[in-house]
Amino acid sequence: MAFAIGIGPNIRKSAYFDATVRDGVRSFSVYNHMYIPAHFGDPEAEYDRLINGVAMWDVAAQRQVQIAGPDAGKLVQYLTPRDLSKTQIGQGRYVPICDHDGWLINDPVLLKLAEDRYWLSVADCDIHLWAAAIGREKGWDVEVSEPDVSPLAIQGPKAVEVTAALFGDWVRDMKYFGFKECTLEGIPLVLARSGWSKQGGYELYLMDRSQGTTLWDIVKTAGQPWDIGPGAPNDIERLESGLVSYGADIRWQDHRATPYEIGLGALVSLDSHDFIGRDALRAHASKGPARQRVGLVIADNPPLPGHPLPLLQNGVEVGHVAEFAYSKRFGGTIGHALIRSDLAEAAEGLEIIVEDKTYTATLHAIPFV
Amino acid sequence: MAFAIGIGPNIRKSAYFDATVRDGVRSFSVYNHMYIPAHFGDPEAEYDRLINGVAMWDVAAQRQVQIAGPDAGKLVQYLTPRDLSKTQIGQGRYVPICDHDGWLINDPVLLKLAEDRYWLSVADCDIHLWAAAIGREKGWDVEVSEPDVSPLAIQGPKAVEVTAALFGDWVRDMKYFGFKECTLEGIPLVLARSGWSKQGGYELYLMDRSQGTTLWDIVKTAGQPWDIGPGAPNDIERLESGLVSYGADIRWQDHRATPYEIGLGALVSLDSHDFIGRDALRAHASKGPARQRVGLVIADNPPLPGHPLPLLQNGVEVGHVAEFAYSKRFGGTIGHALIRSDLAEAAEGLEIIVEDKTYTATLHAIPFV
Structure with missing residues (x-):
C-alpha cells in the first residue's frame, strides 16, 4: 500500500x-x-x-514543552515518578510521565536548563496541555509554553x-x-x-x-x-536496540502500560517525592506487573501490518505485538510485545495472525543485537 | 509536491x-x-x-472523549465558557474549550448522552489529557476515556x-x-x-x-x-462556509486566539457559571478582541503554500492568513485570516507573499457563498 x-x-x-x-x-x-x-x-x-x-x-x-517560573522544579517533579533531586543544570533525564492511574502518557527526555527552566522533549502527545492543566489547577507560579x-x-x-x-x-x-x-x-x-x-x-x-x-x-x-x-x-x-516507542508500544487507553510493565520500573521512585499516579503505582508495584515487555522472533517474515496485533497462545490472546520488522543484522523478523507476566519467561506456542495466515513467534531477549 | x-x-x-x-x-x-x-x-x-x-x-x-460519572456534568461545564444549563439529553452543542488564559485549545461538539455521561467530539488535540488532568486535580468523581x-x-x-x-x-x-x-x-x-x-x-x-x-x-x-x-x-x-478549522485557523501558541477573536464570542457566558479561563476572558471582553477573523479574496490564484502565512499591509505584518484555496463556486481564491481589529472593517492594501511573489488580498464577508 x-x-x-x-x-x-x-x-x-x-x-x-x-x-x-x-x-x-x-x-x-x-x-x-x-x-x-x-x-x-x-x-x-x-x-x-x-x-x-x-x-x-x-x-x-x-x-519541547518548556516549564518555567519559580515553581517550575516543583511541577516537573510532580509530573514524573523519577526522583530529580540530584539532577544538575546541563543534565538530561529520561522521565516517564504517568496519569493519575499510573498509566504512561509520555516518556520524554527532560533537560534542566536552569533551576527555574526545564524542557520536556516529548513523544507524540500533547503534554503541554497536561502540564498546563496540572500547574494551573495547583495554583503554582509556572508558565508552560512551546519555545522556538x-x-x-x-x-x-x-x-x-x-x-x-x-x-x-x-x-x-x-x-x-x-x-x-x-x-x-x-x-x-x-x-x-x-x-x-x-x-x-x-x-x-x-x-x-x-x-x-x-x-x-x-x-x-x-x-x-x-x-x-x-x-x-x-x-x-x-526494535533491535529495545528503545521504547510511545505511540507504538504504548498509547493512552489503546495500549496502556505502566512503567513496570514496559521495563522502566527502575526509574520509579515511590518514596522520595509526591507525583501524579503514586498511589496507583504503589498498588501496581505491590501486585507486580500484570504484563511484561518481551522481544519476539517471528518465523517466515510476515508482511508488516502497520498496526499492533494480538499475541496468541493456542488461540487465546495473551498480549499484543506492538511492532515488528525484518532485521538484516539479526537475520530475521523481530518485534516487541507485551505479554502476561506468567508467560514472559518461557512461553511456548506463541503465534500471530497476519492477513489470515498464522506465524509462530518465539521469545527473545532485548536488545536483539 | x-x-x-x-x-x-x-x-x-x-x-x-x-x-x-x-x-x-x-x-x-x-x-x-x-x-x-x-x-x-x-x-x-x-x-x-x-x-x-x-x-x-x-x-x-x-x-470521542467520554466524560462519565457523578461529577461529569460539573466537569463538562467547567471545561467550556458556554452555558450548558439548558442542554438536554439528546442535544449536541458546539462548545469552545479554552485554557486558563482564555486561548482556545479545541472546539468540539458536545453530546449529552445522559445526566452523567457526555462525549466531546474533538478536533485535533489531546483533550482527553486536559479533561483528565482537570477532573483528577479537582478531585471530582469522573472518568475520562475514549470509547469505541x-x-x-x-x-x-x-x-x-x-x-x-x-x-x-x-x-x-x-x-x-x-x-x-x-x-x-x-x-x-x-x-x-x-x-x-x-x-x-x-x-x-x-x-x-x-x-x-x-x-x-x-x-x-x-x-x-x-x-x-x-x-x-x-x-x-x-472556507466558503466559514467553518472553523482548529489546527489551521487556531493552534495553541502558534496561532492562538480567543473565542472573541475567532467569532465565537456569542457562545461565551461570563456570568452564568465558573469555567476555565473565565477571568482571562473577562479581561479580553472588556478590552475588546485584539484581532478578528475575516474573509479574504486573493488575486491571481497563488499556489497553495500548505501552511499559514503572514498577512501584510504596506509590508507590515497585521495578522496571518490561516488557509486559502480556489473556490469554483465563488470564482476566485478565498481564505480566512486573523487581522488586527482596527483593520477588520475596511483595510486596504493587504498582501501576502507566496514563493517570493506578492499577491493582493481584499476583505470579504464570511460566508463567501
Whole structure:
C-alpha cells in the first residue's frame, strides 16, 4: 500500500522542512502535529548509514514543552515518578510521565536548563496541555509554553567525528544526556549527547527556526568527509536496540502500560517525592506487573501490518505485538510485545495472525543485537 | 509536491480504514493520532458530490472523549465558557474549550448522552489529557476515556434522502445537532444531524469498531440511488462556509486566539457559571478582541503554500492568513485570516507573499457563498 500525504496548514512544517524537501524526502509521518521525514527513498542505505556511518535527522517534531517560573522544579517533579533531586543544570533525564492511574502518557527526555527552566522533549502527545492543566489547577507560579526549538539529530558511530568537527573535541567528553547551550556560526542552540538510537550521537536543539536550512547545510557540509546523509528515526534499529516507542508500544487507553510493565520500573521512585499516579503505582508495584515487555522472533517474515496485533497462545490472546520488522543484522523478523507476566519467561506456542495466515513467534531477549 | 505517508503502528487506523483502502483512498492526513482520508483521487468530483449530491466520509479520527460519572456534568461545564444549563439529553452543542488564559485549545461538539455521561467530539488535540488532568486535580468523581466510537459522516444536500432510506423518515425531523441512540441492522450507533460542512447531513457514531466495513457498505449500498461516493472533510467548502478549522485557523501558541477573536464570542457566558479561563476572558471582553477573523479574496490564484502565512499591509505584518484555496463556486481564491481589529472593517492594501511573489488580498464577508 502506498498513499500520498495531504500537505495542509493544520499540520506544522519543521524548521528543516524546506531542506529535507530539497534533499529528497520521499515519505513523511506526522508527530506532535508536525510533518516528520520517514525516509528519503532508500531505507536500506539509511539504515546502513545509521549502523555503520552517520546520519542526520529532522526530529523537530520532537517538540519541547518548556516549564518555567519559580515553581517550575516543583511541577516537573510532580509530573514524573523519577526522583530529580540530584539532577544538575546541563543534565538530561529520561522521565516517564504517568496519569493519575499510573498509566504512561509520555516518556520524554527532560533537560534542566536552569533551576527555574526545564524542557520536556516529548513523544507524540500533547503534554503541554497536561502540564498546563496540572500547574494551573495547583495554583503554582509556572508558565508552560512551546519555545522556538527544533532538534536536528546526528546519529551513528561516526556522529562523534562530525560533531567534533563542528564544535571541537570537547564534545567527545560529553556524558550521555549531558547538554550545553552554545552557538554554531552564530546560530543559538543546545548541543546534547542524545538521540533516539543506540548507535551514539548528538542532537542540536536549534533555537531560531529561521536558521533551519542554514543549520541543516552546515551539518551536511561538515559531515561530508564521513559520508553523512539524511535519514529518520529508524524502527528497525529501535526494535533491535529495545528503545521504547510511545505511540507504538504504548498509547493512552489503546495500549496502556505502566512503567513496570514496559521495563522502566527502575526509574520509579515511590518514596522520595509526591507525583501524579503514586498511589496507583504503589498498588501496581505491590501486585507486580500484570504484563511484561518481551522481544519476539517471528518465523517466515510476515508482511508488516502497520498496526499492533494480538499475541496468541493456542488461540487465546495473551498480549499484543506492538511492532515488528525484518532485521538484516539479526537475520530475521523481530518485534516487541507485551505479554502476561506468567508467560514472559518461557512461553511456548506463541503465534500471530497476519492477513489470515498464522506465524509462530518465539521469545527473545532485548536488545536483539 | 507529492510525498508518501508512512503507515506504521504509532498512528491508529480508523474502523473504516480497510473499507476506504478497498474503495480507492489515495491520500491520508493524520488527525488525533489516526489516519484520516484526504481524498480518493478526484478532488473535484468529491467537492461536487458534497455541494450537489451526497458524500460519505470516514471521520473516525474525530475521536470521542467520554466524560462519565457523578461529577461529569460539573466537569463538562467547567471545561467550556458556554452555558450548558439548558442542554438536554439528546442535544449536541458546539462548545469552545479554552485554557486558563482564555486561548482556545479545541472546539468540539458536545453530546449529552445522559445526566452523567457526555462525549466531546474533538478536533485535533489531546483533550482527553486536559479533561483528565482537570477532573483528577479537582478531585471530582469522573472518568475520562475514549470509547469505541467511530463517526461516519453522510454530507451533502441529498444526505437526508440516504439517511431516511437507512433509518426512516423520522430523521427528516431531527434538529441540527440533535442525536439519538439506535441500531442499524443490529449495529449499535448514535445518529446525529451534524457534520463538518454547511451542506447538511448526518453523522453515524458507530459504537462497535469491528463493524466498520459492514456499516460502510450498508451506507454505500443505500446511497447508490443518489450516487453516493467517498470523500473527506473539504477545505474549500469549509472556507466558503466559514467553518472553523482548529489546527489551521487556531493552534495553541502558534496561532492562538480567543473565542472573541475567532467569532465565537456569542457562545461565551461570563456570568452564568465558573469555567476555565473565565477571568482571562473577562479581561479580553472588556478590552475588546485584539484581532478578528475575516474573509479574504486573493488575486491571481497563488499556489497553495500548505501552511499559514503572514498577512501584510504596506509590508507590515497585521495578522496571518490561516488557509486559502480556489473556490469554483465563488470564482476566485478565498481564505480566512486573523487581522488586527482596527483593520477588520475596511483595510486596504493587504498582501501576502507566496514563493517570493506578492499577491493582493481584499476583505470579504464570511460566508463567501
